[in-house]
Amino acid sequence: MSLYSFALSLHIIGAFGLIAAITAEAIGLRGLRGATQSDDALTWLAISRGIVMRLAPASLGLILVSGLYMMATTWGPRGWILVALASLVLLAIVGAFGTGIRMARIGPAVGGSQGPLLDELRSRLRDPILLTSLWVRSAIVLGIALLMTLKPAGLTSVVIVVMAVAIGLLAGQLAARRRRNEYATAVG
Secondary structure, rough: OOOHHHHHHEEEEHHHHHHHHHHHHHHHHHHHHHHHHHHHHHHHHHHHHHHHHHHHHHHHHHHHHHHHHHHHHOOOHHHHHHHHHHHHHHHHHHHHHHHHHHHHHHHHHHHHOOOEEEEHHHHHHHHHHHHHHHHHHHHHHHHHHHHHOOOOOHHHHHHHHHHHHHHHHHHHHHHHHHHHHHHHHHHH
């Protein structure tokens, strides 16, 4: 096996890890949004954040190191590669500001609560930005996968990622609106 093949394998494993982290976050967020008791919210928070906070950075690191190696030794700075790298940075920024900061505030609030969750905390758990951030990051990952598959020119690569972000924003807004309607109906 050549070093390139090994790097490619690590790159793919990193991508699988990133998808697994996003999936764990989605499952955890769904559980958190439906939690009514502090014990339930703590369980979902521990599962989701425990996995995501370890797996996502490790996967991104693996993707970056192996991808940079393949770019340096084989591909060179092609348009699709540079757009994919910029997209990974965008992915991290959206995750940090769309989810990370909010979850850093929600975690201690959930940890300090007992019994039924207060309405204010339940409202923070249902923040539509959390859902939109998840959808946008999922769409970015799918856009990057499309870049890796098609290997288009730079401008086409930018268009693909912009479209992915737009689709993620739209999906996040639609999902948040649907969830608000479901919770409003359930509350009465």
